[in-house]
Amino acid sequence: MNKIELIRALWHSSGLYKADAEKVVTAFFDAVAGALAKGERVEIRGxxxxxxxxxxxxxxxxxxxxxxxxxxxxxxxxxxxxxxxxxxxxx
Missing domain, CATH: 4.10.520.10 (IHF-like DNA-binding proteins)
Structure with a gap:
């Protein structure tokens, strides 16, 4: 699964508009990358x-x-x- 497929899966399963699903996925990746750039640890339980x-x-x-x-x-x-x-x- 790549980023586009992840956006599509979120779009279909959540009822969000495609543009909103893309914003959510992009914001998630930006937040993880930003935390790692600061030297922080990111844990997604499970x-x-x-x-x-x-x-x-x-x-x-x-x-x-x-x-x-x-x-x-x-x-x-x-x-x-x-x-x-x-x-x-x-x-």
Missing amino acids: FCTFHVKHYRSFIGRNPKTGKKVKIAPKKLPFFKVAKELKERMNR
């Missing part, structure tokens, strides 16, 4: 948890030349599925 992992800098190698390269520290979003969703997938 579905998943999003949080930001911090990675330290390290020395890597350029595979072409073999030269050492310093890799800058970075932050990446991380998704962890909830136990209830795992159980639902394995019924």
Whole structure:
């Protein structure tokens, strides 16, 4: 399912206008992305948890030349599925 399909599903199941369903889905994604950008944890009970992992800098190698390269520290979003969703997938 992609974003358009999610909007369509919300539109058909809720009775909202399509434009309103699109606003709801967009607002949800914007809120999650905004919270992650602030370093906050986002938990949707029974579905998943999003949080930001911090990675330290390290020395890597350029595979072409073999030269050492310093890799800058970075932050990446991380998704962890909830136990209830795992159980639902394995019924």
